[in-house]
Amino acid sequence: MENWVIYVLNGLYFASFLFLTSLGLSIILGVMGILNLAHGSLFAIGAFVAAWIVGAFGTNAPITLFIVGLFAALGVSGIVGLALETSLIRPMYQRALEYQLLITFGALLLIEDLIKMVWGGTAYYASKPFTVMGNLGIGDNQYPLYFLFAILTSMAAGLCIWIVMSKTRIGIMLRSISMDREMATAMGIRIGRLNTLAFGMGAALAGLAGALIVPTTPALLGIGMDPLILAFIVVVLGGLGSLKGALIGSFIVGETRSLGIVFFPEIELPLLFLIAVIILVFKPEGLFGR
Amino acid sequence: MGLKDFLLKPKFFVYLGIFILLMFMPKVLPIYQLMLLESGITFAIMSLGFNLLLRYTGLLSFGHGALFAVGAYSVGMMGEYFPEMYRIEILIPVALFASFVVSTIFGFICVRHTRVFFSILALALSMVLFALLVKLYNITGGSDGIHIELPMMFGKSYEGVKRFEFLSGAYYFVLICVFAASTIIMLGIVNSPFGKTLQSIRDNEVRAEMIGIRIRRYRLYAFILSGLFTGLGGAMWSFVNGHVTPEIAEWVFSGEIVYMTLLGGFMVFEGPIIGAILFTYLKLYAVSFTQYWMFLIGATLITLVLLLPEGIAGGFVKLVTKIRRTPSTGVA
Amino acid sequence: MLKVRELIKDFGKVRIINSATFEVNTDEIVSLVGPNGAGKTTLVNLISGHIPPTTGRIEFLGHDITFTSPYRRIKMGVARNFQITNLFADSSVLDNVRICLFSTYGKIKRCFLPANYYGAITQEAVNILDMFGISDKKDLLPPSLSEGDKKILDTSMAFALKSKFLLLDEPTSGVATGDKFKVMDTIISAVKKEKMACMIIEHDMDIVADYTDRVLVLTEGQILADGRPKEIMEQDDVKKILFGVTS
Numbered sequence: 001m002e003n004w005v006i007y008v009l010n011g012l013y014f015a016s017f018l019f020l021t022s023l024g025l026s027i028i029l030g031v032m033g034i035l036n037l038a039h040g041s042l043f044a045i046g047a048f049v050a051a052w053i054v055g056a057f058g059t060n061a062p063i064t065l066f067i068v069g070l071f072a073a074l075g076v077s078g079i080v081g082l083a084l085e086t087s088l089i090r091p092m093y094q095r096a097l098e099y100q101l102l103i104t105f106g107a108l109l110l111i112e113d114l115i116k117m118v119w120g121g122t123a124y125y126a127s128k129p130f131t132v133m134g135n136l137g138i139g140d141n142q143y144p145l146y147f148l149f150a151i152l153t154s155m156a157a158g159l160c161i162w163i164v165m166s167k168t169r170i171g172i173m174l175r176s177i178s179m180d181r182e183m184a185t186a187m188g189i190r191i192g193r194l195n196t197l198a199f200g201m202g203a204a205l206a207g208l209a210g211a212l213i214v215p216t217t218p219a220l221l222g223i224g225m226d227p228l229i230l231a232f233i234v235v236v237l238g239g240l241g242s243l244k245g246a247l248i249g250s251f252i253v254g255e256t257r258s259l260g261i262v263f264f265p266e267i268e269l270p271l272l273f274l275i276a277v278i279i280l281v282f283k284p285e286g287l288f289g290r
Numbered sequence: 291m292g293l294k295d296f297l298l299k300p301k302f303f304v305y306l307g308i309f310i311l312l313m314f315m316p317k318v319l320p321i322y323q324l325m326l327l328e329s330g331i332t333f334a335i336m337s338l339g340f341n342l343l344l345r346y347t348g349l350l351s352f353g354h355g356a357l358f359a360v361g362a363y364s365v366g367m368m369g370e371y372f373p374e375m376y377r378i379e380i381l382i383p384v385a386l387f388a389s390f391v392v393s394t395i396f397g398f399i400c401v402r403h404t405r406v407f408f409s410i411l412a413l414a415l416s417m418v419l420f421a422l423l424v425k426l427y428n429i430t431g432g433s434d435g436i437h438i439e440l441p442m443m444f445g446k447s448y449e450g451v452k453r454f455e456f457l458s459g460a461y462y463f464v465l466i467c468v469f470a471a472s473t474i475i476m477l478g479i480v481n482s483p484f485g486k487t488l489q490s491i492r493d494n495e496v497r498a499e500m501i502g503i504r505i506r507r508y509r510l511y512a513f514i515l516s517g518l519f520t521g522l523g524g525a526m527w528s529f530v531n532g533h534v535t536p537e538i539a540e541w542v543f544s545g546e547i548v549y550m551t552l553l554g555g556f557m558v559f560e561g562p563i564i565g566a567i568l569f570t571y572l573k574l575y576a577v578s579f580t581q582y583w584m585f586l587i588g589a590t591l592i593t594l595v596l597l598l599p600e601g602i603a604g605g606f607v608k609l610v611t612k613i614r615r616t617p618s619t620g621v622a
Numbered sequence: 623m624l625k626v627r628e629l630i631k632d633f634g635k636v637r638i639i640n641s642a643t644f645e646v647n648t649d650e651i652v653s654l655v656g657p658n659g660a661g662k663t664t665l666v667n668l669i670s671g672h673i674p675p676t677t678g679r680i681e682f683l684g685h686d687i688t689f690t691s692p693y694r695r696i697k698m699g700v701a702r703n704f705q706i707t708n709l710f711a712d713s714s715v716l717d718n719v720r721i722c723l724f725s726t727y728g729k730i731k732r733c734f735l736p737a738n739y740y741g742a743i744t745q746e747a748v749n750i751l752d753m754f755g756i757s758d759k760k761d762l763l764p765p766s767l768s769e770g771d772k773k774i775l776d777t778s779m780a781f782a783l784k785s786k787f788l789l790l791d792e793p794t795s796g797v798a799t800g801d802k803f804k805v806m807d808t809i810i811s812a813v814k815k816e817k818m819a820c821m822i823i824e825h826d827m828d829i830v831a832d833y834t835d836r837v838l839v840l841t842e843g844q845i846l847a848d849g850r851p852k853e854i855m856e857q858d859d860v861k862k863i864l865f866g867v868t869s
Binding site: 490502 | 692693696697701702704708709710711712713717720721722724725726729730731732733735736737738740779783
């Protein structure tokens with residue numbers, strides 16, 4: 001019985017950074033209509049930044065360093081996102097969708113090698129925060145407190161986004177753009193700048209998610225590809241543009257992954273995908289799609 | 291305009307000329323260059339399939355590496371598990387059949403969605419195949435892959451023959467014929483009523499539906515045809531490469547497929563062919579030049595999209611049209 | 623041919639179409655008139671199947687098509703054009719019509735012979751373009767056509783579907799006034815020759831009077847009047863709605 005509790009809690013851990021990544025993807029997709037293929041690379045940047053900070057400055061205050069790392073990851077990814085949007089994506093607004101996809105794909109390739117250039121090909125470990133936080137005993141098992149920390153952080157971030165989206169003027173403008181771009185322009189909303197902001201937000205969320213993962217998984221080249229696909233599965237499952245959808249979608253995918261690893265370790269990604277496909281066959285717009 | 295008229299067009303003579311030229315290559319090129327060319331030609335066959343989807347149906351697939359892998363691995367697995375049937379006359383149909391099955395499954399899943407989702411669903415599916423190829427190592431050889439023996443061709447066995455001899459001999463001509471056949475068939479497809487139908491779906495889904503065209507169904511047909519060509523390319527490539535590994539199903543290779551099509555220019559029929567062959571040479575020289583290969587293609591891809599979206603062939607066509615249109619600017 | 627019974631369409635709390643009931647017989651040319659916002663395009667959308675009704679019944683050739691998909695309705699013989707022209711921008715004018723013909727003749731699966739090989743169909747496409755007066759533009763791309771020509775192309779495409787019932791949404795809007803009658807002549811003679819029934823949304827009352835057999839006046843979702851043009855246009859309530867005056 002207690003094993004199941006652990007599995008579910010593990011699933012929540014997976015779900016937490018999946019939630020952040022997919023939320024970021026969903027914001028970009030919703031507001032700009034662009035599927036950001038470079039999203040996984042932004043995740044990877046966050047992972048490398050955080051891992052490097054924790055590793056590079058000694059091991060005296062790993063938790064504080066890690067928190068600094070989290071913010072740094074957020075910041076760096078966000079800035080890279082803003083740079084991407086202004087330099088590459090903006091010229092593509094008028095062009096066909098395919099070109100936008102191609103540009104973000106080109107950015108993906110660029111960033112992957114940029115990461116290689118800056119950080120080399122080795123793995124960056126940052127497990128100190130994880131070990132330092134210790135475990136919580138649940139029955140006979142130990143549940144790492146770090147997992148709780150990650151879950152809480154992602155909830156907090158999600159809450160911030162929710163507040164921004166529903167209570168601030170900017171958030172309302174962003175939502176109106178995602179609902180009806182033409183109307184929004186007609187009402188005088190400056191789409192250009194808000195697009196940049198949305199992209200930056202989405203990128204920052206991806207970076208934060210990447211940073212959250214490093215205490216349990218080292219930062220490696222190519223670390224962003226799986227999160228990209230998984231985030232996409234979440235967005236498609238949960239339905240586009242829905243925060244609730246991202247939440248529930250992440251939960252489903254996270255739990256499936258957790259249980260999948262226990263029972264079908266060989267085919268975890270394919271299994272996940274199969275479930276997503278089955279849901280999509282019956283409900284192409286996702287579970288909560290508009 | 292029927293077949294006769296086509297035969298009289300200058301284009302036909304260019305094609306014929308190129309075909310004859312290609313026939314002489316084994317005499318002219320040193321073996322490693324020839325193998326490079328052969329690689330390029332198999333990629334060209336694949337690109338023809340890819341572009342049927344991109345240019346003529348308006349669907350951008352980031353997962354075509356998986357379909358290429360299906361063709362290549364079907365050859366490998368036939369060699370592993372059915373060596374008594376390891377003859378090219380059987381291998382090609384088997385590869386086509388495997389491609390047909392996988393394309394139908396992939397296609398069925400992907401075409402039900404909007405074009406943006408289509409692209410990433412294709413990517414996701416290819417990642418799933420990649421994961422399967424790696425994890426089911428008992429069947430697929432895992433990350434080590436499968437070694438590709440020389441097949442029997444038309445009753446003749448090539449056991450004991452060195453691969454480079456095989457590739458510069460009979461195999462080369464088989465490949466050229468397959469390539470020529472693929473090009474002609476694809477030409478036929480894109481100019482046929484079916485091809486026009488695909489284009490109408492690309493241009494205006496709503497209107498196409500109003501004319502009584504079932505969008506999803508025709509997209510699926512296009513996907514399957516595309517998969518057939520791509521798988522064929524993969525199968526032919528496996529002999530040249532001598533080895534198949536899961537990497538060809540990974541996103542990097544799928545990205546390269548997109549890249550080579552764009553390089554050549556996807557608006558022109560011959561563009562992807564040119565792009566594929568050019569790419570093989572470019573990659574070889576670039577990789578020996580720098581370890582940041584992805585950065586290079588990423589940067590050039592972005593440049594292409596921003597500045598020369600028609601690609602090289604497209605740009606050439608544009609130039610030619612421009613020259614034709616400007617009469618001699620004589621007296622003002 | 624077409625029977626509409628008590629058709630109601632609500633969008634949320636707003637009732638766009640309020641219990642419309644009318645018939646269109648074979649060979650009849652009916653015009654649908656009414657002020658802006660009366661619901662004409664919505665009614666056409668209901669008949670072509672692009673939106674489902676809230677309640678009511680639509681019958682075509684004896685079959686109930688109330689909830690049939692647009693695709694099925696096209697196969698059954700209901701075709702329409704679009705108010706905002708909706709063409710294949712990257713294919714030539716000839717191809718635009720030819721694709722319709724390929725679809726009508728069930729040839730869209732043919733993938734081995736070039737389209738130009740189908741001489742008879744190609745010729746028919748040219749003939750149709752000729753009939754509508756735009757065959758000289760057959761190799762151009764739609765974006766380079768004038769608005770009026772685009773509309774004509776749009777209508778000729780709907781015509782190429784050889785349907786039994788043609789829904790035309792303002793087929794002459796955007797066409798130069800001098801050409802309006804020529805276009806209508808073409809459409810009406812083609813329609814009569816093929817024995818099609820036709821429902822046309824029109825604003826130009828001269829065209830309504832000269833070309834159509836019957837008029838349906840739609841206002842605020844309700845059919846105010848249904849009868850011959852001359853009679854309808856004499857009625858006071860109709861005149862008030864259409865012209866804002868009473869005699």
